[in-house]
Amino acid sequence: MGAVVALSTLLDAQQVWRGRAAPIPVGEQPTGWAELDAALPAGGWPAASLSEILLPADGVGELRLVLPTLARLTQGARTVVIVAPPYLPCVAGWQQQGVDMRRVDIVTAGDNDVAWAMEQCLRSGSCAAVLAWPRQADDRTLRRLQVAADHGQALAFAFRDRKHLPHASPAALRLELEAAPRAQVWVRKCRGGSVPAQPVPLGRALH
Secondary structure (H helix, E strand, O other), X not given: OOOOOOHHHHHXXXXXXXXXXXXXXXXXXXXXXXXXXXXXXXXXXXXXXXXEEEEOOXXXXXXXXXXXXXXXXXXXXXXXXEEOOOOOOOHHHHHHOOOOHHHEEEEOOOHHHHHHHHHHHHHHOOOOEEEEXXXXXXXXXXXXXXXXXXXXXXXXXXXXXXXXXXXXXXXXEEEEEEOOOOOEEEEEEEOOOOOOOOOEEOOOOOO
């Protein structure tokens, strides 16, 4: 039987490999929410891609999820476009969250034209992010938005009813937002990694 050697002796002599915890990836497009960034394979929003955010209803706080990103982009003199929002943004509230409203453009469009307008903005290459609430968007339409986001190197956010969750989506990222009893998001699909088994609480955003 071999002699007993203290583990500290082996470590000090560097005869045992000591692993280190892998650092949390820092993405090109952080969400501004530390726990969400840690849960996503890209360390944030998938760059130049479509993110689909599923909601129980419009106006449940979905913009709170993306406000840190809009603040970061507009402070960097990048343009953000909002297509046909169901409610007009609260200018004072957005400014308080750090969004430079001089860099925010709002586009009006009918229900039949929301996805088309979103696609044109994404393809233009002049927008850092485009947000819309398309009510008429099938798999083919969403795929065109994904391609347009890649072409224009922009972030695309499509806010949709969570009734669409059972249907497959070409979006690089799918999140389901829950507003009650507390604000949290479920990652339903994420490109490049496994889907977390637990929801991600939305605590305090990082600015």
